[in-house]
Amino acid sequence: MNIIINPLLQAYVDPLTESEHAALERSLLAEGCRDALVLWNDVLIDGHNRYAICQQHGIPFRTIQNTSFESIDDVMLWMIDNHLARRSVSDFQRGVLALRKKEIVSSRMPLAAAPDSAEPAEGERAAPATVKPAMSTREEVARAARLSSNQISQIEKIQKAAAPELVEAVRAGTISINAAATVASLPPEEQVAAVAGGKKLLRQAAKEIREQRAASRPPREPKTPHVSLDTPETGDEPWAASAAAPPSEVERLRDELATLKQRVAQLQKENTALNERIAVLIDAS
Structure with missing residues (x-):
């Protein structure tokens, strides 16, 4: 055979x-x-x-x-649906399969004619509305893969930017989809080095990237409440009690992280200066 x-x-x-x-x-x-x-x-x-x-x-x-x-595309779609129905398939592979299904379905859809904006003549039927292709949105792909839209977005990023070694690591379960999408923002050689360091180094790399992103975001300015000019100033208005909404917990933590990073940098600078003074005193003794 x-x-x-x-x-x-x-x-x-x-x-x-x-x-x-x-x-x-x-x-x-x-x-x-x-x-x-x-x-x-x-x-x-x-x-x-x-x-x-x-x-x-x-x-x-x-x-x-x-x-x-009738075609190899029919076979591919059958295989994809067959594997998507299995519980043993990993989240990453389900996302990859669902995105591949979207590509095949999109390529097989005929180009829809642009709708005619002119009014139909008397006695004529209006042109039917253009039907939206199946799996044309990320939400539909996510439903097919039984994942969230954010996970599909992360898998797309991995497919576009991850080094082959990083793709293999997430496929093998060494690193999560979320962490792999974060590490994929590094240059390829740094991705490979992180993968070579094993699961612990991959997690540490993802953590450091997230911390750097959080520290680089400027703190949000509190929103000023809207004051209506038609409201008499009696002093009892609800907006008068709070001039600005307090910052959220996430914003507060980001501010604390930025302050701590600045403090660490200052302490490192002072430490370097002290070491230099000690060296001078040792040479003079």
Whole structure:
């Protein structure tokens, strides 16, 4: 039997961890390959991990054909939906699959004609409203992946800016999606160095970047309440009791962090000056 492995389709399958691979291998050795592998002509579209283990140990397997596809895009969409329905797929991989589905769906949508702004003539029907393509918004992609819109945004950033080593780290679960999107803002060589340092260094790098961003944000000025010119100044107006709303907890912490950083810099400067004076006294003694 000539079974073809398409690398593009195989990329949709999340690699098994060592423990997952060992568990599947034990199951196949003990019980055989109970579920049939799914083919599209000669191309394997479901059962890549089972096929590899069966080939390695000479375990017999069955195959079935899915003849409902007309193109490779149909196969891709079927595989994506198949994997999105599985609970074992990681959040990152679900986001990647949902974004890929959006690309395929968008490429298959015919270009909608621009709506005619002119009024229809008497007796003519008005042109139907343009139908919005499926999965055209980040919210729709997030629903398909069972993630938040913010997570989809972070995965998009990882795909665009992350070094391959960082992508592999988030795929393997070494670093979270949120932290990986933050580390992806570093130059590629610094990303690679952080990945080489392991989980602890990756978390530390993400933490330092967030702290630097927080410190660089200027504190927000309190909003001045609106005063109506038509209101008589009796002194009992509700706006007179509070001239400005107090800063939020986040703003207060940011201000404290900026103040502490300035204080640390000042202490380091004083420490350097003291060390220089000590050195001069030692040389003079």
